[in-house]
Amino acid sequence: MIKDKVAPVTGAGLASGRNISEVIAAMETGGADAAIDEDFARDVEEATQAYRQPWAPPS
Numbered sequence: 322m323i324k325d326k327v328a329p330v331t332g333a334g335l336a337s338g339r340n341i342s343e344v345i346a347a348m349e350t351g352g353a354d355a356a357i358d359e360d361f362a363r364d365v366e367e368a369t370q371a372y373r374q375p376w377a378p379p380s
Contacts, residue, residue, distance in 0.1 A: 345357075
């Protein structure tokens with residue numbers, strides 16, 4: 322939630338997601354053999370940039 326000067330402004334309409342710890346736990350439970358390596362931060366940054374959209378606040 323982002324707070325404006327007085328009234329809180331919710332993140333309505335924003336995509337919700339899981340914490341990275343939840344994703345890792347689900348991968349381990351499912352038997353995935355993926356590993357977080359030295360390229361992980363770069364991969365996350367590339368994914369973030371690929372889905373980045375400009376913020377258009379309500380007028």
